[in-house]
């Protein structure tokens with residue numbers, strides 16, 4: 001992979017990380033219920049049991065979303081580290097080059113498609 005290509009992936013990863021960090025901050029606020037405070041819709045705060053119920057459900061959703069996004073942020077950080085180390089773009093399992101089409105779609109992919117599939121199935125490649 002050329003330096004220019006690596007730089008392009010690095011920029012893509014940084015932009016993605018930036019966006020995800022903002023999402024995570026927003027979701028954290030939401031999960032903590034900070035959303036409406038300080039705004040002018042305080043009078044619409046839920047007080048009925050039914051509303052509280054759906055609120056909890058939404059909070060659950062927000063929390064699982066948050067966990068996913070945090071995992072993805074970790075993947076991105078790891079990918080940036082691989083760029084620094086010069087191992088970016090190689091499958092961590094079989095050491096083959098990861099196809100560019102895959103990296104374009106998932107720039108933080110750590111395995112080639114066939115290894116990723118095997119790992120998903122819980123098998124060692």
Ligand SMILES: [Zn+2]
Pocket residue numbers: 091092093094095096111112113114115116
């Ligand atoms: Zn592989």
